[in-house]
Amino acid sequence: xxxxxxxxxxxxxxxxxxxxxxxxRAFCQATAAAGFPRHSVHTLSLDSxxxxxxxxxxxxxxxxxxxxxxxxxx
Numbered sequence: 104x105x106x107x108x109x110x111x112x113x114x115x116x117x118x119x120x121x122x123x124x125x126x127x128r129a130f131c132q133a134t135a136a137a138g139f140p141r142h143s144v145h146t147l148s149l150d151s152x153x154x155x156x157x158x159x160x161x162x163x164x165x166x167x168x169x170x171x172x173x174x175x176x177x
Contacts, residue, residue, distance in 0.1 A: 106134035
């Protein structure tokens, strides 16, 4: 079983205070205790700040999803 984080947002004034890390740690601890040993999150690969954050809190790159925008192909 996998618990998934769909969204995490920290207000700009609260960034770089450890709040995001604390939220992720609490989520992972609570869901692991509930029987979810694996955790996942999706983020835009072009958002380097988000990718760096998720890697820093222990998430690993598992796969890459490539998409096209039908609006750009017309």
